[in-house]
Amino acid sequence: MAEAQGTILTDRQVEVLELREKGHTQREVADKLGTTDSNVSAIERAAESNVEKARRTLELVQTLRAPVQFTVSAGTSFDDLVTRVYAHGDEAGIKIAYCRPELYTHLYGMLEEVTNANRLERSTTIGLTKDGEVDVYADSVTSTE
Amino acid sequence: MAEAQGTILTDRQVEVLELREKGHTQREVADKLGTTDSNVSAIERAAESNVEKARRTLELVQTLRAPVQFTVSAGTSFDDLVTRVYAHGDEAGIKIAYCRPELYTHLYGMLEEVTNANRLERSTTIGLTKDGEVDVYADSVTSTE
DNA sequence: ATGAACTCAAATAGAAGTGTTTGAGATAAA
DNA sequence: TTTATCTCAAACACTTCTATTTGAGTTCAT
The missing domain is CATH 1.10.10 (Arc Repressor Mutant, subunit A)
Known part of the structure; x- marks a missing residue:
């Protein structure tokens, strides 16, 4: 067993x-x-x-380990999203653990379902941890509850 | 909070x-x-x-939900079945817990009823767990004519 | 060596979770 | 209809977990 x-x-x-x-x-x-x-x-x-x-x-x-959280509105392009992740990281003194193309892929993997023509179909909440991890919160993806 | x-x-x-x-x-x-x-x-x-x-x-x-599952079609020989188990294991980085003759016996024990002349009479679904266990799923054995 | 930050172990009362039985009911196929 | 499969809730004895206290340590920089 x-x-x-x-x-x-x-x-x-x-x-x-x-x-x-x-x-x-x-x-x-x-x-x-x-x-x-x-x-x-x-x-x-x-x-x-x-x-x-x-x-x-x-x-x-x-969530607890993500000291920085911010929300981007529906219609935001992926380019803008990636830019904002770095901006919020800088502001909080967090070095994002991904270089730009990596981050693009990472985010797209999590947001594929809510993305159309390189734009978000939904407002989405992002979390950054101290060690530079980037999370997408479930309720942004799932909603419907 | x-x-x-x-x-x-x-x-x-x-x-x-x-x-x-x-x-x-x-x-x-x-x-x-x-x-x-x-x-x-x-x-x-x-x-x-x-x-x-x-x-x-x-x-x-x-682990319980067997990370690797695949189906072989009716008519597959036992030799091919065994080969495929190893192939899928390799692909997923799983070391099968049986050497070839053991696996042959193990599978035959579970598939005896659907086997004729060393060939499967039905398409059959196999599951591999992380620790190298090889399972035959019940619905392959029980149902689906 | 003093103090600050933290860990560890034993003990305790109270809270929460466990498997089980019993009995009822929902659903869908034969 | 009956039958098989599964769900649900209340009650139970039992076990485990929780926060807490107390008192003793460790580590480490000053």
Whole structure:
């Protein structure tokens, strides 16, 4: 079995996820583990909740570690976006960890879905960390919540 | 304050991380929160431990969800199947946990029912985990005529 | 050597999470 | 209809985690 130690999942939860991942039904897993399908359902739900919590935790920490945040409005071109990243970095004494073409690629990778003809279709929030990392915040990309 | 809800960090932990990120010493944070520096140290340690756990949790889940999957069509010979497992493993930087004859046996054990004259009677989906395990996905075996 | 910043371990009360049972219900296919 | 699959909620005993205190260390620059 995969190792649950060092994670927020319990052994039981990993056991269930593994078997479910292989395509077994909850009932089959329940039989294998000597319990009921509704119990397996509950364990699976707890596991998924834990995974979601882990995701949000890393998201939050990244935000906390981004001392500089700014938002660019819809319609901004990628060139302008890249320029503004450097400008905000300079202003805060942060050396951006990417040279210009790298940054262009990095941002495009994260913003592809909201980009059209080299312009942003949505206003977008950018975060800079002390060590020069550049993040796009999820709610800018996802919205719809 | 940033929102700790939905994460595995407590409000207290986020409070401490935020103030520390702004550059305050543990003593300063302690004064602000009305407690001791050693308590702040402990809270900070707990928070870091939680972040690490979150990181490992997502890592584990990614492993569970088999990072490499591919499908071979009906009529493929076992020899070709085995070759492709190694090829996909190489491509993804995964060292398959079986030497060739072992893998042959392993796959045959799982695919015996859909095999005839050393050829697959059905198209079959294979999953590779990071640690080199080779899985056959249930829906390939069970369903889809 | 003094002080500042930080770490570490043991102990404790209270809070939060765990797997489980039980029983009910939703949904869709046979 | 029945059956299979899965979900949901309340309750439970049990375990783990949390913040906190106390007291003792470490490291390091002055």
